Amino acid sequence: MEWSVNRESDKPIYQQIFEYIEEKIAYGEFPPGSRLPSERKMAEQLNVNRMTIVHVYDELQASGLVERKKGSGTRVSTHKWGILPKGVTNWRKYIEGGSFLPTYPLIKRIRDEAKVMKDGYNMAGGELSTDLFPASFLQASFNQHAFPSNLGYVHPQGHLEFRETLASYVKEYHDINVTSSSILITSGAQQALYLITQCLLNPGDAVAIEAPSYSYSLPLFQSAGLRIFALPVDAEGINPDDIVTLYRKHQIRMIFLNPTFQSPTGGVMTEPRRERVLEIAAELGIPIVEDDPVSLLSFDGKTHYPLKSIDKSGNVLYVGSLSKVIASSLRVGWIMGPESVINRLADARQQIDFGLSIFPQLIANQFIQSPEYPKHLAFLKQELLERRNEMVLALNEYLGDKVEFSVPKGGLFCWCKIKQKVDDQKLVEEAIKNKILFMPGSVYGSPNGYVRFTYARLQREAIKEAVLKFAKVLDKV
The missing domain is CATH 3.90.1150.10 (Aspartate Aminotransferase, domain 1)
Structure with a gap:
């Protein structure tokens, strides 16, 4: 095959291949009814992974350009190219539309x-690997408690008893003072970040994130129409003065930080920098979103308390979860912050899904209170x-x-x-x-x-x- 993918291009490989085949069909070089190479054969010809071709063929089928039948392979549609048969939707136009961007x-x-x-x-x-999940502890904990009698919708902010337990939990492990009314239970930390970007910011707002940062890998910032500016990370975390510089240049409205065992660098922001970051945020009136998934996983016995534990101005929205310390599929996370903010986010959350299932909340509530959790x-x-x-x-x-x-x-x-x-x-x-x-x-x-x-x-x-x-x-x- 003379054509080859351009690996230097910014355009994704699968999209290059899609457009190549689309063009061949349009020019009649792949006429109606002709059979395309098998997924494996096409992958070999183009020197790409087979799953890339599977994706391309799926997109071609969704666009109505090819027909796929088990045992018969993939063939160019027999109807006139570019005119979908009656009743067939050109899903590609919809897939490429919408405001919520796909994963990079x-x-x-x-x-x-x-x-x-x-x-x-x-x-x-x-x-975590499966052998690190506390499966037997969770099973035993759940077996020891009665099945809930009320299976209706829970409170928009989450199961009250679990929120009360969380308030005690973060006090014990993170020295954070919070009450149940200032906690929103979410489906993991990622949903928490989604709610924050969608509900508390407007398209065109400027936000600051660490560089490098896990946040950079999330298209949800761009989906919300936000402008992203980098806070470079060194061995001691971000430089607080960079916040001031970004504020003066771009009027940033929110700061996203992961100060303890940061992803991807694993670094820890020093105490002096933490204090200075809070001072600057208070002076400028900029809220901080603190993502804290793994601070309990310290190897040297040193406790790294979150920014939220020393936040005297109420500027920090604290995001946590049990994904990294119990199991990712438990899907239990939370946001802690001013009650007015939590009410706003809870309202949006209720519009989306009427709240997290009661069962993971019950399991988490029982387990983190048990002597097995430590x-x-x-x-x-x-x-x-x-x-x-x-x-x-x-x-x-x-x-x-x-x-x-x-x-x-x-x-x-x-x-x-x-x-x-x-x-x-x-x-x-x-x-x-x-x-x-x-x-x-x-x-x-x-x-x-x-x-x-x-x-x-x-x-x-x-x-x-x-x-x-x-x-x-x-x-x-």
């Missing part, structure tokens, strides 16, 4: 591969420490002269800078061919040549082999 292509590529990859090494996902936290921190140590050993052994990294003191990730010049797209594709998944730094706002490895996602004995395989991939690109 490179992230979607990695996630799609994670769904189908077998016998590989997933160092991309920001979640035991689970201690077990989890020890296991993660051992896996971090295993990854550090492997990085030094197999990539010692090829990467630079700081040993994380907590959390789930190891952030590495590759010394040689690499193209993230090519590195990801080559790794996928070798059944290795990781997150490239470019999806978090870094230049090419940074990678985030999750040591929590793999079994301890698999970490060394995963890093070795990555080292071999790096030698090829």
Whole structure:
């Protein structure tokens, strides 16, 4: 095949292939009724992953350009090209419309591969491995309590008893003072961020996020029409003076921070900088959204209290969840802030789904109050420490002269800078061919040549082999 994808283009590979086939059909080079190569054959011809072709063929079918039948392959539609048969919707126009943007292509590529990859090494996902879930504790906790008699809608802010438990929980573990009326239960931290961007900001507003940052990987900011400006992160977190600079230039209206075991760098903002950030935010009247998913996972015994614990002005919206300390599929998160803000977000949340299911709230409520929860936290921190140590050993052994990294003191990730010049797209594709998944730094706002490895996602004995395989991939690109 003479045509080939342009891997230097900003246009996603799947879209390039779609437009190529669309053009061939329009020019009559793929006439009505003609059979297209199989997904595997087309992937081989274009030197791309088969799942990319599956995506392209799905889009062509949704557009009415091809017909697919099991056992018969994929054929160009027999009706006149460009005119859909009566009753068939051109879904492509709808898919490409709307205000809510799709996941960034490179992230979607990695996630799609994670769904189908077998016998590989997933160092991309920001979640715990299954052996770290407290499944038996959760089962026992749930069995010991009666099934709820009231299965109607719960309070818009969430189950009252659970909110009261959370108020005690954050006081004990984070030294945060809050009452149940200032808590909104959400479906994980991501929904919390969505509600904040949709309800408290307007299109065109300027916001500041860390660079690099997990927030950078979320199209929800652009979907809300927000203008994003970077706060560079160094070994001590963001520089508070950068907030002042951005405010003067762009009148930023909100700051998004992840100060403890930051994703993707794993860094911790120093106490002096935390205090200064709060001072500046209070002086300028700018709210801070503090995302705090893993601060309990400290390896050196040091407690890193959130910004919210020393916030005297009520400027911090505190976002947390149990995804990283219990299980991601539990889908329990929260926002803590001024009661008026919580009421506004709860109203929007009720319009969306009438509230989170009562069952994960009951399970979480029972578990975090049980004597098993501190035991689970201690077990989890020890296991993660051992896996971090295993990854550090492997990085030094197999990539010692090829990467630079700081040993994380907590959390789930190891952030590495590759010394040689690499193209993230090519590195990801080559790794996928070798059944290795990781997150490239470019999806978090870094230049090419940074990678985030999750040591929590793999079994301890698999970490060394995963890093070795990555080292071999790096030698090829």
